[in-house]
Amino acid sequence: SQQGEEDPQALSIQEGENATMNCSYKTSINNLQWYRQNSGRGLVHLILIRSNEREKHSGRLRVTLDTSKKSSSLLITASRAADTASYFCATDLFLNYGGSQGNLIFGKGTKLSVKP
Amino acid sequence: DADVTQTPRNRITKTGKRIMLECSQTKGHDRMYWYRQDPGLGLRLIYYSFDVKDINKGEISDGYSVSRQAQAKFSLSLESAIPNQTALYFCATSDFAGVTGELFFGEGSRLTVL
Numbered sequence: 001s002q003q004g005e006e007d008p009q010a011l012s013i014q015e016g017e018n019a020t021m022n023c024s025y026k027t028s029i030n031n032l033q034w035y036r037q038n039s040g041r042g043l044v045h046l047i048l049i050r051s052n053e054r055e056k057h058s059g060r061l062r063v064t065l066d067t068s069k070k071s072s073s074l075l076i077t078a079s080r081a082a083d084t085a086s087y088f089c090a091t092d093l094f095l096n097y098g099g100s101q102g103n104l105i106f107g108k109g110t111k112l113s114v115k116p
Numbered sequence: 117d118a119d120v121t122q123t124p125r126n127r128i129t130k131t132g133k134r135i136m137l138e139c140s141q142t143k144g145h146d147r148m149y150w151y152r153q154d155p156g157l158g159l160r161l162i163y164y165s166f167d168v169k170d171i172n173k174g175e176i177s178d179g180y181s182v183s184r185q186a187q188a189k190f191s192l193s194l195e196s197a198i199p200n201q202t203a204l205y206f207c208a209t210s211d212f213a214g215v216t217g218e219l220f221f222g223e224g225s226r227l228t229v230l
Contacts, residue, residue, distance in 0.1 A: 030216070033219075040226075042206060088159070100216050
């Protein structure tokens with residue numbers, strides 16, 4: 001079963017607009033990560049946010065985390081055609097006795113299309 | 117050279133054949149993973165290894181086996197391939213410091229089972 005679910009499944013915007021993708025998850029986490037995948041290529045890590053953090057920035061990326069709602073959002077500002085890709089959230093599950101399950105569980109992804 | 121290298125990148129095979137996908141890494145990470153990607157289903161974990169002596173099943177391990185030959189090498193085998201194992205397979209590595217951090221992915225191995 002999927003831990004993370006991204007929303008929307010697909011998003012089409014014009015260059016220069018902002019793109020917002022959301023991720024919801026089901027159980028407690030140590031951290032949540034966002035990855036990007038260009039068509040048919042390997043995934044590339046974008047940003048990691050820890051469970052005790054609420055917001056994080058990296059260049060044009062802004063990630064928020066709301067652990068009470070078990071949700072995260074990824075905002076890409078001033079999008080470019082080169083941002084066209086699929087974006088995945090992934091969670092590192094927190095185990096009841098502490099620590100990490102030791103792997104990441106991925107959502108199904110949001111396919112972003114940025115039109116020039 | 118890529119930090120995580122997968123071979124072959126593309127493979128077409130027939131039902132019932134044995135297939136091995138290989139992964140090697142130069143990042144010096146202890147942890148290695150095999151994921152499968154199907155359209156619309158995201159990535160699902162097949163197996164993962166914390167070190168040479170440690171192998172763990174993931175969400176969808178049935179029909180697959182793995183071997184961790186060395187810290188840098190982790191191979192995935194399909195003993196008798198079937199068409200629904202047609203997918204894009206990814207190897208990944210990570211360092212570990214109490215929690216699972218960034219995964220570094222290979223470019224993928226596209227497998228087609230006829």
